[in-house]
Every structure is written in structure tokens, then in C-alpha cells.
Amino acid sequence: MSTRERAAGLLIGVVFGLVLSGSGMTSPVVIRDGLLFHSGYLYGFFLSALATATAGQWLLRGRGARALLTGERIGWKQERPERRHLTGALLFGIGWGVADACPGPILTQIAQGIPYGLFTLTGVVGGVWLYHRGHRTAEDVEAQPAESRQVYAGS
Amino acid sequence: MLHPQLPWFVAGPVMGLCVVAARALFNGRLGVTGGISEVVTKIADRSMSLDWRGFFVAGLLLGGAGFGLIAGGPDFHGYGWLTDTFSSGAVIGLILLASGVLIGYGAKTSGGCTSGNGLSGNSLLSPASFAATATFFATAIVVSFAIEALI
Numbered sequence: 001m002s003t004r005e006r007a008a009g010l011l012i013g014v015v016f017g018l019v020l021s022g023s024g025m026t027s028p029v030v031i032r033d034g035l036l037f038h039s040g041y042l043y044g045f046f047l048s049a050l051a052t053a054t055a056g057q058w059l060l061r062g063r064g065a066r067a068l069l070t071g072e073r074i075g076w077k078q079e080r081p082e083r084r085h086l087t088g089a090l091l092f093g094i095g096w097g098v099a100d101a102c103p104g105p106i107l108t109q110i111a112q113g114i115p116y117g118l119f120t121l122t123g124v125v126g127g128v129w130l131y132h133r134g135h136r137t138a139e140d141v142e143a144q145p146a147e148s149r150q151v152y153a154g155s
Numbered sequence: 156m157l158h159p160q161l162p163w164f165v166a167g168p169v170m171g172l173c174v175v176a177a178r179a180l181f182n183g184r185l186g187v188t189g190g191i192s193e194v195v196t197k198i199a200d201r202s203m204s205l206d207w208r209g210f211f212v213a214g215l216l217l218g219g220a221g222f223g224l225i226a227g228g229p230d231f232h233g234y235g236w237l238t239d240t241f242s243s244g245a246v247i248g249l250i251l252l253a254s255g256v257l258i259g260y261g262a263k264t265s266g267g268c269t270s271g272n273g274l275s276g277n278s279l280l281s282p283a284s285f286a287a288t289a290t291f292f293a294t295a296i297v298v299s300f301a302i303e304a305l306i
Contacts, residue, residue: 001204001206001207005181006205006206007210008207009181009206009208009211009214010214010217011214012177012211013214014218015169015173015214016173016215016218017215017217017219018222019161019166019169020219021222021223021230022158022160023161023163024230026219026229026230026231027230027231028236028237029235030160031235032236035295035296035298036300036303037296041160044163046273046274047167048168049167049170049171050171051171052171052172052174053170053174053275053278054171054278054280056179057174057278060175060178060179067183069180069181070181070182072181072182074182075182076182076279078280078281078283079276079281080283081285082283084266085265085284085290086287088260088263088264088266088287089265089287089290090261090291091257091261092258092262092268092287092291093291093292093293093294093295093297093298094254094261094295095253095261096254096269096291096295096298097294098298100299102258103188103258103259103270104215104270106255107191107212107215107216108219110219111215111216111217111218111219111220111222112219112223113229114231114234116237116248116251119248119255120255121255122252123252123255123257123259124258124259125259126252126259127258127259127261127262128195128260128263129199129259131259131263131264132195132199132263
């Protein structure tokens with residue numbers, strides 16, 4: 001990972017954070033107004049972002065472009081829906097509907113000096129850590145050579 | 156909101172361009188939870204060699220702080236329905252903490268949050284992201300109406 005790649009990541013983050021704040025998405029009242037259909041802003045914002053991201057990325061892929069910093073050919077795999085996409089999204093949706101903030105806005109709340117965001121971020125970090133702990137254990141067992149697994153299972 | 160809101164047709168496309176930039180520069184999938192996850196796992200492994208996604212999170216914080224400085228303070232006071240309903244800071248803190256756990260664990264399980272699945276995954280026309288996005292939007296809408304009905 002080169003310094004240029006890190007600097008580029010940082011710069012994308014700065015733009016993302018400024019615009020997320022400028023759009024009002026940092027405010028739980030704005031999010032809630034969207035979820036209760038009091039305002040169409042959330043949907044206009046989300047759908048125009050989605051349309052831009054879709055057009056831009058498919059254009060890059062269609063041209064057979066290579067990534068400017070990594071040289072990788074632009075491409076991706078499309079995932080099939082599995083049970084976890086629904087169960088995970090259900091948990092996420094409950095948290096989002098109660099806290100009226102998702103991970104991006106939680107970070108911009110803290111950065112703007114809103115202390116409530118610290119509680120939510122602590123929870124997010126805990127949730128991510130729990131997920132990794134569960135999956136790392138499973139991966140470590142998978143990653144062990146078959147012989148040592150048998151020895152372990154037999155002992 | 157205390158500050159004028161950018162029109163959605165300006166803010167939305169700029170967010171979309173951030174997703175395009177990550178694709179054009181790294182062939183990467185932009186997502187805030189992915190960035191937080193990068194920071195959490197690197198710290199857990201006692202390594203501070205963060206990749207671009209970790210720096211994306213740092214930039215996000217800088218951008219939010221920059222907005223606060225330019226605007227002369229945060230964008231809102233109190234905390235929406237929670238401070239309107241509960242007077243105890245401890246209760247609000249606990250509710251936010253529990254919501255955060257659901258957000259973090261749920262986003263990791265489903266492969267992304269509002270940015271990772273909602274913007275990036277959907278823009279790749281990934282059926283898994285369509286399913287996740289429809290589920291979390293519908294759930295959050297139902298939860299919001301349920302809270303509205305109860306309080």
C-alpha cells in the first residue's frame with residue numbers, strides 16, 4: 001500500500017465527510033424525516049448518488065480501464081443473496097431506525113463535536129469486533145492443515 | 156438542522172463520484188463499515204499499517220470536523236426523538252450503544268452498510284446488495300413508524 005494510495009483514500013474521505021455533513025445526513029432529525037416520509041430529500045440524495053455511482057463504474061468497466069493507482073483491471077463479482085444478507089440487514093435496519101444514524105453520519109457527528117455519536121460508535125466498533133472474533137475462529141480452524149486438524153480432533 | 160442544506164441533486168452526485176473515484180483509483184469498493192472494520196482488525200492485530208480504507212475513515216473525520224469549523228459548530232443540538240423522549244443521558248447513551256452494536260454486527264453480516272451495500276453494492280448491480288438494501292430500508296421505516304406510534 002503506497003503513500004499515494006493512502007493519500008487518495010484520505011482525500012475521498014474528506015470529500016465524503018464534507019458533503020455528508022452539508023447534506024444534513026449527520027442530523028438524526030433529517031434521517032428520521034426521511035424514514036417517516038415527511039421529506040423526500042433522503043431518497044433524492046440516495047438515488048442520485050446511486051445513479052452517479054452506477055453510471056460511472058459501468059462506464060469504466062465498459063472501457064476496459066485499469067485502476068490508476070493499483071493497475072488492476074476494473075471489474076467486480078456480483079454476489080447472490082444469501083440468508084446472511086437478510087438477517088444482517090434486519091439487525092442493521094433496527095439500529096439505523098432507532099439511532100437515526102448509520103456509520104458515515106456517526107463518524108461525522110463525532111467530528112462535528114456531537115458527543116452522542118461516541119456511544120453509537122463504541123457500539124459499532126463492538127459489533128464489528130464481535131463479528132470478526134466469531135469469523136476469525138472459524139477461519140483459523142479452516143486454515144489449519146487437515147492432518148493437524150485430525151490430531152486436534154483426536155486429542 | 157442549523158445550517159443550509161446542500162440541494163440533494165448536488166450532494167447525491169458528489170457522493171456517487173466518491174464511489175466512482177475509489178473504483179477508478181483502486182478498483183475498490185467504497186464503504187464506511189469496511190473502513191471501520193479495517194481500523195478495528197488492524198488495531199486488534201497490533202498493526203497500524205492501515206490501507207486506503209482506513210485512511211478513508213480518517214478523511215471522513217477530517218471532512219466532518221472541517222464542516223464543523225466552516226459552519227461554526229455542529230449541525231444540530233440534542234439528539235432527535237431520543238432527547239425529546241428521555242431526559243436521562245444514561246438511557247440515551249445505552250440505547251445508542253445497543254443500536255451501534257446492531258449497526259456494526261448487522262452491516263458486517265450483510266456485507267455493508269448504507270454506503271457499502273446501499274451505494275457501492277447496488278451500483279455494481281449485485282443482487283445480494285439489492286436484497287440487503289430493501290431489507291434495511293424497510294426495517295428502518297417500520298421501526299421509525301413504530302416509535303412514532305409508541306411515543
